[in-house]
Every structure is written in C-alpha cells, then in structure tokens.
Amino acid sequence: MHLTRITYCSEIVDNIGSEELSDILDVSRRNNDKNAVTGVLLFNSDFFLQCLEGSRAAVNSVYCRICCDKRHHNVQIMTYDEVSRRLFSGWGMAYLPWTETTRKIISQYSIGAEFNPYQMSAQSAMELLNQLGQLLQKDQE
Numbered sequence: 001m002h003l004t005r006i007t008y009c010s011e012i013v014d015n016i017g018s019e020e021l022s023d024i025l026d027v028s029r030r031n032n033d034k035n036a037v038t039g040v041l042l043f044n045s046d047f048f049l050q051c052l053e054g055s056r057a058a059v060n061s062v063y064c065r066i067c068c069d070k071r072h073h074n075v076q077i078m079t080y081d082e083v084s085r086r087l088f089s090g091w092g093m094a095y096l097p098w099t100e101t102t103r104k105i106i107s108q109y110s111i112g113a114e115f116n117p118y119q120m121s122a123q124s125a126m127e128l129l130n131q132l133g134q135l136l137q138k139d140q141e
C-alpha cells in the first residue's frame with residue numbers, strides 16, 4: 001500500500017451551524033473507519049484544516065467527495081505526500097476543541113491572532129499537525 005497523506009484548507013460557508021459540523025465529524029468517522037482512513041479536522045468559525053491519511057486510492061476518493069461538498073469552498077491542497085507512518089493512527093477523524101493547550105500550539109504556527117490556515121506555509125501546517133498528533137497520542141496513553 002502507498003500510505004498517502006493529504007492536507008488541505010477551505011473556507012466554511014456562512015450559514016453552517018454546530019449541528020452540521022458535528023454531522024461532518026460523524027459521517028467522516030463512519031466512512032473513514034470503513035476505508036482505513038485516519039486524520040484530523042481543525043476548524044474555527046471561518047476555516048477548515050484537514051489532514052487525511054490512508055491508501056492512495058482511499059485518500060483520493062474521500063478528497064474528491066469532500067471537494068464537492070457545498071458546506072465549504074475555496075479548497076486548497078497544502079501538502080500531498082507518500083509517508084512511512086500515520087500521524088493520527090487510531091482516529092477515523094480526530095477533532096481537537098479549542099483548549100488553552102491547542103490554542104497555544106496553533107498560535108505558534110499562525111501568522112495573525114486568529115487561526116487562518118491560508119496564511120500558513122505547507123511546512124508550518126505539517127509541523128502543526130505533527131504536534132497535534134503527538135498531543136493526541138499522549139492523551140491516549
């Protein structure tokens with residue numbers, strides 16, 4: 001298997017509510033578990049940053065579905081790589097709430113005061129995801 005990781009950011013459409021966000025997480029977990037896809041979804045009221053990892057076929061297939069989703073727009077790929085290990089193994093789709101710890105980590109990689117993945121370099125996005133992956137692993141131990 002060619003273990004593949006994609007990271008993209010997008011803008012949330014205006015009229016989306018917390019119920020829809022929680023639906024996205026539920027559907028993601030259900031589908032991703034079936035397809036051995038793992039990852040994390042970060043969002044504030046304006047933006048998504050998502051990392052998806054799995055077989056090349058599975059990652060491409062879910063990414064194509066996500067691109068057509070009307071709940072966001074301006075989808076931009078930040079990274080696409082073949083990788084040797086997963087950062088989010090064990091998480092069909094991890095979600096990290098805005099705690100003091102996550103805020104601190106995210107602010108290290110953000111240019112402005114608010115989370116805006118469009119302003120991040122691909123390298124910053126990867127470093128951020130690495131740190132969040134480590135935080136999740138630690139919480140699980």
Ligand SMILES: Cc1cc2nc3c(=O)[nH]c(=O)nc-3n(C[C@H](O)[C@H](O)[C@H](O)COP(=O)(O)O)c2cc1C
Nearest residue numbers: 024027028031032048050062065066069071072093
């Ligand atoms: C920001 C965002 C992230 C999403 N992430 C995933 C995902 O990781 N996996 C997934 O299956 N669907 C994801 N979705 C939902 C898909 O766009 C699509 O609605 C869903 O895959 C359809 O699944 P269904 O055919 O089982 O209803 C995401 C949608 C958005 C807007």
